[in-house]
Amino acid sequence: MTETLQTVGIDIGTSTTSLILAELTITNTANTFTLPHIAISQKRLIYRSPVVFTPLLSASTIDEHGIQEFVTAQYEKAGVDKRHLKMGAVIMTGETARKNNADRVVHALSDAAGDFVCATVGPSLESVLAGKGADQALLQRAGSNDVINLDIGGGTSNLARFHDGQCVDTACFDIGGRLIRVDTAHHVTYIAPKIKNLIEETQLNIREGGQVTAETLRPLIRKMVTVLEASVGAIKAPRWVNDFVTDHALQPFHKRPLLTFSGGVADCLNDTLPDDAFPYGDIGLLLGQGIKQSRLFADFRVVPTTETIQATVVGAGSQSMMVSGSTITYDYEALPIKNVPVIAVEGNWQWEHCTAVATQQLRMLQESDTQQNVCWALNGITPSFEAVGNWCEWLITVARPLIDRRLPLIVMIKENVAQVMGNGLRSRLPRGYPIVCFDNVPAITGDYVDIGEPVASGRTLPVVVKTLVFQ
Amino acid sequence: MLIPPKIKPIPVDKTGALIDIRAIDQHEILGVQHPVSADDYIALKHSTTARLGLGRVGTRYTTRSVLRLRADHAAAKDSVWSDVAPEFITKMAFIPIQSTCTTETEYLTRPDHGRAIAASALDKVKRAYLKQPRVLIAVGDGLSSTAIEANVAEAIPAIKQGLALVNIDVGPVPFIRFARVATEDYLGEALKADVVCLLIGERPGLVTAKSMSAYIAYRPKVGMPESRRTVISNIHPGGVPAVEAGAYISEVIQNMLTQKASGLELVSKS
Numbered sequence: 257m258t259e260t261l262q263t264v265g266i267d268i269g270t271s272t273t274s275l276i277l278a279e280l281t282i283t284n285t286a287n288t289f290t291l292p293h294i295a296i297s298q299k300r301l302i303y304r305s306p307v308v309f310t311p312l313l314s315a316s317t318i319d320e321h322g323i324q325e326f327v328t329a330q331y332e333k334a335g336v337d338k339r340h341l342k343m344g345a346v347i348m349t350g351e352t353a354r355k356n357n358a359d360r361v362v363h364a365l366s367d368a369a370g371d372f373v374c375a376t377v378g379p380s381l382e383s384v385l386a387g388k389g390a391d392q393a394l395l396q397r398a399g400s401n402d403v404i405n406l407d408i409g410g411g412t413s414n415l416a417r418f419h420d421g422q423c424v425d426t427a428c429f430d431i432g433g434r435l436i437r438v439d440t441a442h443h444v445t446y447i448a449p450k451i452k453n454l455i456e457e458t459q460l461n462i463r464e465g466g467q468v469t470a471e472t473l474r475p476l477i478r479k480m481v482t483v484l485e486a487s488v489g490a491i492k493a494p495r496w497v498n499d500f501v502t503d504h505a506l507q508p509f510h511k512r513p514l515l516t517f518s519g520g521v522a523d524c525l526n527d528t529l530p531d532d533a534f535p536y537g538d539i540g541l542l543l544g545q546g547i548k549q550s551r552l553f554a555d556f557r558v559v560p561t562t563e564t565i566q567a568t569v570v571g572a573g574s575q576s577m578m579v580s581g582s583t584i585t586y587d588y589e590a591l592p593i594k595n596v597p598v599i600a601v602e603g604n605w606q607w608e609h610c611t612a613v614a615t616q617q618l619r620m621l622q623e624s625d626t627q628q629n630v631c632w633a634l635n636g637i638t639p640s641f642e643a644v645g646n647w648c649e650w651l652i653t654v655a656r657p658l659i660d661r662r663l664p665l666i667v668m669i670k671e672n673v674a675q676v677m678g679n680g681l682r683s684r685l686p687r688g689y690p691i692v693c694f695d696n697v698p699a700i701t702g703d704y705v706d707i708g709e710p711v712a713s714g715r716t717l718p719v720v721v722k723t724l725v726f727q
Numbered sequence: 728m729l730i731p732p733k734i735k736p737i738p739v740d741k742t743g744a745l746i747d748i749r750a751i752d753q754h755e756i757l758g759v760q761h762p763v764s765a766d767d768y769i770a771l772k773h774s775t776t777a778r779l780g781l782g783r784v785g786t787r788y789t790t791r792s793v794l795r796l797r798a799d800h801a802a803a804k805d806s807v808w809s810d811v812a813p814e815f816i817t818k819m820a821f822i823p824i825q826s827t828c829t830t831e832t833e834y835l836t837r838p839d840h841g842r843a844i845a846a847s848a849l850d851k852v853k854r855a856y857l858k859q860p861r862v863l864i865a866v867g868d869g870l871s872s873t874a875i876e877a878n879v880a881e882a883i884p885a886i887k888q889g890l891a892l893v894n895i896d897v898g899p900v901p902f903i904r905f906a907r908v909a910t911e912d913y914l915g916e917a918l919k920a921d922v923v924c925l926l927i928g929e930r931p932g933l934v935t936a937k938s939m940s941a942y943i944a945y946r947p948k949v950g951m952p953e954s955r956r957t958v959i960s961n962i963h964p965g966g967v968p969a970v971e972a973g974a975y976i977s978e979v980i981q982n983m984l985t986q987k988a989s990g991l992e993l994v995s996k997s
Contacts, residue, residue: 672968
């Protein structure tokens, strides 16, 4: 049994926007004589849009219609029907996510781009997707060396650390190739606010309207590279570096990781500059040269990637979707489910602790909206009939406020017990009560999940876990 | 001068007795000395049940690897030669019967005897059933008694729970000693059940001696082709958990009742 499904990724970045379409092949990889095991066996890009400048109406407003037109035109060119897209992700990245109408654009776009397309904004998720898109073969490699991918775009640098192919930490810094822009005569047309501060503090003679050369900019580029060197632990971070942390820095780690680079600046990692150092009207080439000559290359093993400028969009389109385990329980009417927050508990906690954590989280999530559903994530469940039964009882107790409102009971379990747990829940709930219970997808509190309509003759559910924080 | 080789002591318990080497998780131990990357080697070991990275002495296995291989082989043989504990059968409230084999040796040398059940034994099961069952669950020791003790207590309640959701009751469970797969055909004919599911111990291997299979058939008949059976194998703690397999088995049984078919015929209908 083999089935293909189409997914889409759309990345609206600080400077560029692009779109990819991917085709995922899902196959039952188990033999006929055992339980089915449906997995994504192949991921193939079927269409890649050109990289266009993100349409803006002003410095702080995105051109909503411009983006919609771009998406519609690309779908037409690729010959896809948006109704056939099973899943996908629109991601707003870098500085764009901080524009006034970012939220509205993303949500309006889900309608133009297809009903199953999830909309997301957030530097952590961007880091993960960029890392996964940059080179999945490398990142999925198990072994002793962690990999840190640095996705250096126009406005931000997104870092993701992978251990055994799993993203374990992310970080984001305000360092990018378009934080200073120049015209054809090399007059500065724009300097990002944080860079202005840095120029002031270091008393450099760079200002909007003034003319610059590669030489005059070099001390500033050096400072920007210092932020990146500090970000992966090549040097001890000077205090001022903290000003460039967008959300948070990486947690300390022990062993020296491998480095990979993606994003537009990854195409500019050269030792020499062309005659015109500003062909794109920005400092991308200079930043690339600065990185190439920094300790990032001298002290680390740098591994080339398969994707650079389109890593994030490739990640969003082909790497965000997972498939659940293949022995699961669900009510078709309860699907699809969009943007549901996760409350996770660990199997080795005391019952009282589980209940306290879950009850408190649920109260917090329902504070503003009592119709807000949640997804219960159970990790570390003993696969025994008694233990699964106890968890069913526990779920029905803590989820009582949701059950009273007849919201579907959504349960995701790490271990392979979803079908028996689903049966256990069904036998304890009123007949016909809607449940969705699946396994093989890990999630933690703070994640959000989208669950699509079943695929593979109903055996498995496509799931997107949107990780916003890391433990 | 003869230098004695440096051998690490074999682990012992508090009383000084050797600890069963099978209790040691081989996947966490790397026998290779001075590996370039021990972490990567362990990661490789985790990806397979094969015996990798055992190390060597000259051109040979280490004593410990050989002992371990023999211990695993012995455990596999033990589970063929041992019986399911009578206490276990009592605790599970099984109806104990036997194939036409009378000894372990006969069971191993005469597969044909292991496939049949005598009329008197079938009568014993019939007496426990007041009415004709739609679904009959049976347990057979097969080639591994260990597999039965490790899995059926988890699988059976999960099957029953799944079937109860569609209002199918499962009656008392017969336990067949010296059973081969085709014994389910005798049970099916005698009780006129629509579906018979036999949980039976698989031939033990060096990876696990605890693997169980379910052979499920729609209206099985003595002498029917093997292609009419649906098999779910590899049910053991390191493979498919018995409790989840039970839930899946109940789904397969419901499918068979709807499609009125099993085995290859069921595959072509669904």
